[in-house]
Amino acid sequence: MSLFKRSVVSEIMSHAGVVFSTLLIVWLSVLLVRLLGDAASGSIGADVVFGLATFSSITALPVILSVSLFIAVLTTVTRNFRESEMVVWFASGLSLKDWVGPVMRLAIPAAMLIAFLTLFASPWAYRQIAEYRQRYEQRSDLSKVTAGQFIETENGARVFFAEEPVNEGDELGKVVARINDDGWLSVVTANSARVETQDNGDRFLVLSQGHRYDLKPGQTEFRLLDFQRYGFRLEGEANTTPEALRAQAERQIKARPTTLLLEDNNDNANSQIMWRLALPLAALNLALLAIPLGAVNPRLGRSGDVLIAGLVGLLYMNLINLSRGWIGTGQLSFYVGIWLVHAIFLGLMVFMMWRKLRVRPPKAPKPAS
Secondary structure (H helix, E strand, O other): OOHHHHHHHHHHHHHHHHHHHHHHHHHHHHHHHHHHHHHHHOOOOHHHHHHHHHHHHHHHHHHHHHHHHHHHHHHHHHHHHHOOHHHHHHHOOOOHHHHHHHHHHHHHHHHHHHHHHHHHHHHHHHHHHHHHHHHHHOOOHHHHOOOOOEEEEOOOOEEEEEOOOOOOOOOEOOEEEEEEEOOEEEEEEEEEEEEEEOOOOOEEEEEEEEEEEEEOOOOOOEEEEEEEEEEEEOOOOOOOOHHHHHHHHOOOHHHOOHHHHHHHOOHHHHHHHHHHHHHHHHHHHHHHHHHHHHOOOOOOOHHHHHHHHHHHHHHHHHHHHHHHHHHHOOOOOHHHHHHHHHHHHHHHHHHHHHHHHOOOOOOOOOOOO
16 A cells, blocks of 8 residues: 555544544433433433433444544545645645545445444344333333432323432332322322332332322312322333334334335335435445545635535435435335435536546637737
């Protein structure tokens, strides 16, 4: 490998590592804020936040890798032009098209990794996310109660609140629950609560020293129950076998394995197949497109070129999403949509490279008057 190719590959890899790390940290920060907010509101359990963050990051890796490679190539080419290093390379007989080799040396392995992620790893991660959420939804309402938080379920029909425990051995302090059921409004209060597991594995939330009030709004019917111990079974009644959870998760289009999508052979499945194939192709196209986009005039400002490159990349991804939507609704043929956007941007890349490589002949001198 020549000195030029080695230096280009090394610099692109260095920039790609920095950009990838930055984007991944930003993604994780935003994701964790959202997941922790969901956990605080009771939408998910606090014990699944780390797992959901891990699997969600896997689903985001294809886009992050594609964008990282695009920005890395763009910044490398731009720096070489702005610092006039390309003058040296051009003087040694190289041209802009000699960037294609070292860029593809990195883009092809990246595209293969992205293809593996989109075709296999991401659907698996989406299935894990769906199964995590299903397990949480299938817990009973009281098993979701966390000290110091109001928990609403069944669209507000059930509301629970618990304080921090005071007595040793209790898992929750004072508990208040409001339940609307078959026209009855019930309020349950207790001084403490803890979880007990029976010999057969059943788990119960046992309330101690409390009251239950039942009434019908607008009527005089009223019931009062005082108790020393009152137990609620925590396990849900839904089918929680691994096979049942997986089958239910695979009904979601993003979590469906690629082999099953091919067997489905419908517009919705075809749109998802198109998306999974589009990302590795987009990574290749964007990496090549970054070469002419980064070949700027050192005398011009850098903000305009960076803005144009960003808009081109954003337009590319939006058009892929638009094509996926059209395929899903049957407005665009799968066999056309799978290559149309990539062909347009490949043609744009070839045209821009031709414009950059074209050498204009000198103008003829004006005749003396």
